[in-house]
Amino acid sequence: MDTVNTHFKWEEATGAAKYIADRHYEGLLEGRFYRSSCPRGRIKSVTLPTLPDGYHIFGADDVPGQNVLPIVEIDWPAFADQEVRFVGQVIYLVVGPDPDVVDELLNEIDVEYAPLEPAYTIEQSKALKDGAIHADDNVLDTHRLHKGDIEAGFAQAVTIIEETCSTGYQEHIYLETQGAVCYPQDGKVVLEGSMQCPWYVHHTMAVVLGHDNVRAIQCPTGGGFGGKEDFPDVLAAPLAVAVEKLQQPIRLIFERGEDIATTSKRHPVTFHYKTGVDADGKIVAMDIKFDVNAGAYLSLSGIVLQRSITTATNVYDIPNVRVEGHAWATNTVPTGAFRGFGSPQNCFCMETHIHHVAKQLGADPVAFKQRHFLTAESHSLTGAEIFGDLVLDEMLHKVLDMSDYHRKFNEYTRQDGSQAERRKGIGLAVFQHGCGFAGDLEDTLVRAKVKLLKGSDGNVQILASNTDIGQGLSLTFRKIVADTLGKPLEEIQLAVPDTGIVPDSGPTVASRSILIVGYILEKAAKKLKKSWVEGEDQEITEVYCKPDYHQWDQNTYQGNAYQATSYGANVVEVEVDMATGEADITGAWAVYDIGRAIDSTIFRGQIEGGLVQALGYGSCEKLEMTQDGVFAQRSMADYVIPTALDVPAIGSDLVDNPYPYGPNGAKGGGELTHNGGAAAFVAAVENAIGVPLSSIPVTPEKVCEALARRSDEPSAQQREGQVKGSGPGNGAPIDED
Template structure:
């Protein structure tokens, strides 16, 4: 059977793929947003210049349906109407033929605001100066989770250690900026775009327009990493209004600086730990409180919060735990989906804290972690039995061997104290729940796929999941081809078009292979049993959760995820003790993703995800200035790793087939981002001998850790 497709991603590889910016439409108009310059305030008056013929302005009063973006909750307006909550919020959409004229007209629009004191940080949000931004307390979402009896656990403790760990923003830096084009066709408003979730865009248009005569189509997409989950709605809502009114094609493509300034980012988070250790050196209780900065609207923060809460103890079996998390509204760009979806923040903070607890107790961090690992016999943080075999111990042995961890750790410990360049090594363990949290796959999404066999034996896969660079257009076809024992060239994947494909759910949460791939495998098995040569046949398959997967949403008890994937990263660094610069000189990784559909495709996920995580931990610094804007405005300001910054990554997969996944596979695309930042920070700590509790670990932060005490003494502090 043919298993190699030499034409996979051929159009992209040869430069023939037509992205949004490449596409031509007769009579195309361009769209530009007029955005708020006020971070928090009430709109008092608006000045609009006289518009030349052929130029049009759209705002809240032009919306025929609801002026909202239906991203989980109905709180984010498509166009700002009475108030604004952040700099860059969309107030108007200006449309016309000439982009230069559009820019000139935008400069002539002015709005008078009644400003209120903005809150850019969680602490400022908690202060509620000038009253609450949202509700009565500025909390967009919150939850408390308990396991065991945390008070009884602390009563057993002989040592209690408290610590705060934090993470910052992260920018997606996908190769292609956000872009959509809309046009009328067959009585519908159609939007094509660089997007992850066509049915999200479909639903958004329907709500804004007040009818379902809409259609969303994914174009070739130059990367997403979560950034094209929610944000395409921000473009699609206003665009749909303009297209329906004008009955002409309109395109919106963001410039890179606009994309960096106003699109969603990874949530900054702060975790506060209170950990109790008994006389045997075992953790018996842990109280975890954390806050995330959600920005101006809820967007996807509630789901990020739920994942952070249900995975707060990472891969460790701690008997008594209390977790309390809050998502706070601020006057900043709404934070949203980013690869890992809260897990990279949780993993960094938990792994860092466990390292520090071990060191305070005089124990080796790796062995301390080993003593606390979940096993097949464990109960999860949310009170469920572990399903299947947990192979963390086996993975740890492979990671230690692959990286030669113990020998290198001994060499590092023997380094001269006065070395100007010091090496360090760090290890992080991590997990990722596959699919939507809780029972949402069954109660909300209910994914549906369709297989069509044509009379000539060719097959079409119909699903709404998108290939945004992760190789789904190959792996879906391989699942069907191998199940039916047919050549790969006979299997075709339909363009994710809401007018054609069923709703198999969004391309998020590492669910595409686990959930949708399994449905395709089952559909192919049914087709195989019913195959009739020379006839047109169709098979439809709808998701049904496995019997063991039970969840209580009210109490956060049961199986938080249908399946969980696991990983271990080891990172080696060399730190210049004079400049604080850290060079990454080694990286190893071991993963349990069940069984890979295509190991070469997943190798790309391993390398890309780990590099992205190393950037998050080392150099991707994004800060707000005094006006609530990101200080980093271009790719010259926001530094990401290049191929010269990362060595060859040695990686292995541990075979641990999952019975409810295609060919035994679980999800893995997000997993690969979860541990790299924690491993990097641990490696730098190993090199400099000083604790680090926040990322990114920049040279400035290293120097501060190394020399702040000396400077304080020098200047009498």
């Protein structure tokens, strides 16, 4: 049985690791996709070239099973057949021994379309020009949620403040692009590739082929961040069809430009808030409406929508809430999984709005946020009692002390903006992340399963389908089992995630690997320790079962939306050039409650990587859709991400708060670290320039535009006076850029 390298990440660090593009296969053919050049239309006719010997073209008519990618809903075809919905949609797979000839054949394919009016934005989708893309209204999914009595809440309000906040696309920019090799072996169609979820790929191949003689194997993977959750299915389905027919290995590796142009992205979201504040300055009601740009097919947008709905009020206890969210079909690349799965968008918008409400009321933003924190007596947005200890206040005090926040905030707020060429600012964000799949899906749908195999020599093999995509799982899983058994780490090995060998422990997503799978590995190890027999082979299987307290009603959206919730607080300090709008990050601090860390060094990597990725999301990662339905940014030269020179040393700490249903008290944390950085950065820029900002990324251009508008807007004192003196419904709206 193949295992992940026991000397943790040694092969990756030394360059010895064999990524999918490094592997040799006898008789290998090269594959390329022929993609739609039309954003929306019907396929009228197709002209295919004469093929030289050894070259082949595969399309919808060649699929022996179902021509679908079974990602939640059956709506995304493996090969476009009668219609196309976005530029870059796969219509054909061309394969052959010489990639140059394959490229020539691609250029000779001619597809004639009957074009329809495309919709690239949510507003265009709502307009329904040339009819609906999906159903009769372009709504791919929708959810509503109520807490308390929204009308009674607004009746108590003496001030009502409305605001729109929004986020854009984000590209994953994993170091290794999408890639896979598919080949026949022992009567099965086998796919090796860069992936997060081997059993997803296994299922997709089985559906398109119409049988289960398939196998998916994860290779060393150069980053995922969600981009290799659902999207490898797009490669796997056509490859499986071609290999089943040809019985030869085929490789498909994306170039960087192709990867950026055609793979899934983080969902753009627009939130509209209507917030009621009573005479004591307490939020008593909040009406939240938000729209998600889902792209051409549902993909994972429904799950993103559900997470956004159930955590819409972030870490705040607001008694009366109404939330309504829609995922809209557009003629763009389907948006899918990305680290945080909707939480970074929600946390940015909610944190920014709460910050703005505090400023309009003339309140200190930190004190205002703390006053509204969830407490042990609170109920969640979905009506559940708070399980375990909340350490929000402790985290807040830690991060404020580490960053010297109060002194700096007061000092920077008093800066004279009319004279300073460079101004400093500091900002805070507090946030959460629900661990595992939402609702009861871990118990009713996934039902994670793991195995431990003990050999007669005393070595133990871990069999689980969760993958190490850079987050350190190949060490933390082994540590959980080794510590539980009281065995040396080198006697514990982790099998390569291979669906021909490992059980389905569920996907490597949703901060579930440690909380769910790590926990049942710990339980399996306890059983093995109790039944250990020297010199004999033994096998232990463990299946997940949710804790008794975790109750959920999918029809009413009431109960524990997540088995556990992790929390975080970030502070970011900036210096802004008032002439160019450039914001240099001069300090960053982070404190988290992830229960108890399995390995603090491993999690330190998650803290720094996640926070830097969040700072890029908030500051510079601009991905724009052109009038032709393609992304304007096509390379790492024009899609800008932070480098080591853009981020200072990050001060970080953990609050020890063990969770009883996690391995050694651990909760999930890999996604949590992405949730707060953007909001903290934007709050810091606001503090520096004295102008509210409500959409990201906050690029230098956006800062300059905000500064240019400042002279035309009421002063902060005027805005404060307007809000304080307002009656119900008369609050002055803040910037809705």
